[in-house]
Each structure stands twice: as structure tokens, then as C-alpha cells.
Amino acid sequence: MNALINRKTLGFIIPNIVILPIIGINKLFNASSGGILVFSEFVILPILIGIMSAWFWKNDKLSGKTLIWNSIINGFIAILLSFLFLGEGAICLIIVSPLIFVFVITGAFIGKMMFKRGNQRLNVSFVSLLMAIFIVDSVSEHHYENMVSDEVIIKASPEKIWKNVVAFEKIEQPNHYWLFQIGMPSPIQTTVTDYKNGAGRKCIFSNGYIFDEKIVQFEINKNLTFDIVNQPKDPEIMGHIDIDRGQFLLKDNGNGTTTLIGNSWYKLHVFPIWYYDIWAESITRNVHLRVMNHIKTLSEK
């Protein structure tokens, strides 16, 4: 009985103890490349957690439901350990959790079938293949850039809007985007040192973060483009994304309205792109809309 209990418990402890240092070491080696987190850390390693745990539980005849629940618990342990020992932020871990749960479950069911068949050569080959993918992925170059663009129609002339685009007072409206509501910093104010090309600009976020910007294009009533020269690094999403450039374009529609276009260029430091870019686009879009809707409100007064 004791041996059985121990084996069950080991199915939670050992896989996480094995995987956590692998992520830590990988993070350490990748520190020079901006702390990139590769796709294998979110795909291959959770699958390996699942496979390892299935090995500990192979004689327990677990029901499908129990195996799924155990895998979810294993995912939670992995997330908790990442929070405690790898310095990842809570919101970042909320974003990553669906990926972890799905891949730990996948690994557990792969493991269940593997150990049922008992073909050791095949099992070793499969796990070795996963490890090989992890190593190759870890040492490979990773680079991803994207641009997000949004538009808002404002019932005002470009002249009236322009001053609100360059700098604006504190945003007082409540946040509607769920990630901002649970604590992700959102933009609240922008200040500028001068109204000309080369001037400094600061975008202040709700938690006090400041993005230092430099105006690189200043075409009055038409185009404000700025490079982000300094941005905070923290364990939340902002440590995993670099905003490189921002831009506001104003187009006079000739009917008393103006189209305000907001563009942002960013680099992602987390992979797989097919998952994280959905989040990055959504967050960038909501940063845009928070600022642009504020500009709209100020300009339509």
C-alpha cells in the first residue's frame, strides 16, 4: 500500500523535479539572447512530464478522468514551481497555463499507451526524439517581429486631434480588457519634452512603468512616429515582448471626421509563435484601443 502511495506521489514529484532544472539551465544559457523561451519548453517538456508521470502510474489502472485530473495537478505544480523558482509572473503563467495543461495531458496519455505496449526500444526512441528536438530547438536562433495596426474614426479635425496624439492627460475611464482588469499594466498617460522631431516622450503605465520614447517623425497633423528607447523588464508579459516602435497616423476623411491609425512594432521572446502571438496581438491591440479611445474622447469634447 505504502509503495503504491509513494509511486503515485512520485508521479507528481519526480517529473517536476527533473524538468524544473532543465528549464532553469536552458534559461541561464539563453540569457545572452534576451532570455528567449523556446517552444520546446512549453510543448516538449510538458509532454515529458506527462510521460514520466504515466510511468509512475502505469500499474495503478487510473481511469481516464483521474489521469486528466492528475495531469492538471501536475501542470499546476509545474506552474507553481516556475512562479517560485524561475521568477515568472502570475499573469504570464495564466497565459501559459492552457498550453501546459493540454501538453501534460497529451504526454500522460502517450505514456499510458507506451507503457501498456511495453516496447522498450520504441519508448526509448520516442523519448530520445523528444529530447533531441528540445536540444536542437534550445540552441537554434529564434527571432520574431510583428506589427499590429488599429483604426478609430474620430469626429474632429486632424488639427484638433493632433495635440492629444502627441501627449495626453491621465486616462480615467475604467478598463474593459480582462487582462488589464486582473492586474496587467495598462497605459494611463503620455508626456512629451517638446513638440518636435527628436523630442523625448514618456508613456506611463498604471503600475508606474515608464516607456521612454524618442520622436523620430513629427509631421504636424499627419504622422507621429516614435522609437521605444527604454522599457521595463519584469516577470510579467512585458519581459517577454519588446515594443520597438509606435506610430500614429491621421487621415482627414473630408467629412468632418478623421481616421486615427495606431501602429506598433514588437519583438517576441517567447515561442511557439502560433500561441503567443495571439496574446501579443490581443494585448497590443488593447493598449492601442485604450489610448486611441481616450484620444477620441478628448478630441470630440
Place this chain on the structure above:
Amino acid sequence: MFDLVVKYLSFLKSIPLFALIYDSILKLNTLISDPLKLAWYDEIEEEVLKWNGTSISLHKFGGTQFNYHQKELGHLHSNGILDVLFNKKIKQKLIDDGRAKEHHVFKKSGWISLYIKDRADVKNAIALLFIAYKSYKK
């Protein structure tokens, strides 16, 4: 949703592990929306594994595959769709008797689909797999 993915995004199955990952999402969804179904899947699995020469494996399109030696009897997706392969004559009879439906994608093949929605469907699922098993055993 499942049919749309199978019909229009079937090219994704060539991505290694994609089908298994998609099936894990179905498992999570079943755990949240209808956890009782997971016990029924176990019941089907346990029953089939009692028959001589049977085994289970992961199906290439996701789910549990039931085998008789190296041949596939059928497979159960984690949303409760059981697909079983018969010859066209048996397939037609099963559909006429109301025990199965045309396969959710390959309508012209010998495959049938059974949508496991309640307790009675579990019995029917085991019976269908047993018919396939017996026909292979001959």
C-alpha cells in the same frame, strides 16, 4: 466544431502530435462539460480489452484506437464519437436498424459513427465493436 476541424483542417493532422493535442483539448472539454462520459470511455476500453487478441493504441487522428492483433477495429474520439469499420453490407444494415450513423466524414466508406450521448450508447458501442471483432476473427 469537431466536424469542421476534421473536414476543413484535416491537413493539420500531418503536423506531428497535432491530432493527439487536439484530442487532449476534447478530453479537457469533456471533463468540464460531461465528465460522466470519461467513465463510459473507460468502460468501453475495459470491455474490449477483455477480448482475446485485442489491444489499444493512440489513433493517428486522436483518440483511443481498438485493435485486433495489428488490425484496427475502430477508434473512439474524446468527444464521444466512436468510428467502427465494417463492410458496406453490414454498415447499411446497422444504419437501417438505427444502431449507427454514416461516418462523420467518410460517408461513402464502410466506416460508421456512433455518437455516445447516454448510457444506452455505451452498450451499443461495445456491441458494434464486438461485431467488428467477430468479423475479423472469422
